[in-house]
Amino acid sequence: MGEHAPIRRPEGVKVRYRRMKFDFEDGFDRYWHGGSPFRSLFWTQLSTAFEPGEKFFIDSARALKDQIDDPALYEEIMEFCKQEGHHTAQHLKFDRMNAEMGIDIDRCRARYRRLLDRAREKLEPMEMLAATAALEHFTAGLADTFMKHDHLTRGADPKVQALWAWHAAEEAEHKATCYDLYRQLDGGYVTRAVTLPGSWILIIWAAIVNTIMLLWKDKKLFTTDTLKGFWYLFGWRGFISGMLGPFLQYFRFNFHPWKDDNSAHIQQWQADNAKYIQNLDQVLSSG
Ligand SMILES: [Fe+2]
Numbered sequence: 232m233g234e235h236a237p238i239r240r241p242e243g244v245k246v247r248y249r250r251m252k253f254d255f256e257d258g259f260d261r262y263w264h265g266g267s268p269f270r271s272l273f274w275t276q277l278s279t280a281f282e283p284g285e286k287f288f289i290d291s292a293r294a295l296k297d298q299i300d301d302p303a304l305y306e307e308i309m310e311f312c313k314q315e316g317h318h319t320a321q322h323l324k325f326d327r328m329n330a331e332m333g334i335d336i337d338r339c340r341a342r343y344r345r346l347l348d349r350a351r352e353k354l355e356p357m358e359m360l361a362a363t364a365a366l367e368h369f370t371a372g373l374a375d376t377f378m379k380h381d382h383l384t385r386g387a388d389p390k391v392q393a394l395w396a397w398h399a400a401e402e403a404e405h406k407a408t409c410y411d412l413y414r415q416l417d418g419g420y421v422t423r424a425v426t427l428p429g430s431w432i433l434i435i436w437a438a439i440v441n442t443i444m445l446l447w448k449d450k451k452l453f454t455t456d457t458l459k460g461f462w463y464l465f466g467w468r469g470f471i472s473g474m475l476g477p478f479l480q481y482f483r484f485n486f487h488p489w490k491d492d493n494s495a496h497i498q499q500w501q502a503d504n505a506k507y508i509q510n511l512d513q514v515l516s517s518g
């Protein structure tokens with residue numbers, strides 16, 4: 232195995248499915264993120280990426296999972312698929328509620344779907360897995376930024392925030408699953424390094440275009456809130472600019488997601504959010 236030997240997860244981290252029930256289903260404001268149209272609609276449109284995105288991730292892992300002979304990783308992949316499937320189900324509920332408020336959810340989701348469908352057509356299974364590993368590194372980077380920087384989530388409706396906090400915690404929890412599968416199948420450095428910039432740029436591009444489109448439809452585009460919103464994403468300690476570090480780390484030959492141990496945040500999340508977890512006993516006994 233040599234340099235491909237899996238890096239052990241930190242104590243207490245285990246990828247496991249949690250069945251959730253959130254309060255956002257009781258309703259929330261259109262501009263639920265501190266009253267800011269930009270911040271709210273940025274997150275609202277991002278939610279629409281998950282149905283096509285997580286299906287892409289699940290399909291790429293499922294297509295190759297039978298080629299490994301590591302039962303622990305196999306089991307982890309199955310839990311990963313269940314986690315991603317449940318993320319999609321919860322985000323679809325959130326999306327439906329936004330659509331009922333007249334937000335053009337379908338067009339946002341279609342933009343993400345078009346990109347991912349094009350990738351499916353062009354990529355071989357191992358390349359598709361490399362794209363998945365790159366995008367999982369993106370979601371893990373967002374999750375890490377989300378969990379570490381309170382100023383990015385300040386003012387958000389706690390009912391909606393709970394959905395995103397759960398998703399962030401589980402993205403951190405399974406951040407190495409697809410990467411480890413890729414490595415166990417002897418996926419090479421060049422493919423994963425080449426895949427990263429393209430997949431990140433396309434997702435960020437779609438997110439920005441969607442946000443601008445929604446702001447335009449709400450007649451909220453040409454406002455100081457939009458300027459502040461771009462600073463929120465790309466400024467000092469911004470949500471996306473904060474991901475420059477993780478972006479660069481991925482190009483290291485000996486990169487592994489768990490070299491950055493953020494497991495304390497996952498544990499903190501579980502301790503603070505037990506009320507939303509429907510199968511908590513089962514989760515705790517499997518931990
Ligand atoms: Fe997810």
Ligand SMILES: [Fe+2]
Pocket residue numbers: 288315367370402405
């Ligand atoms: Fe994920």
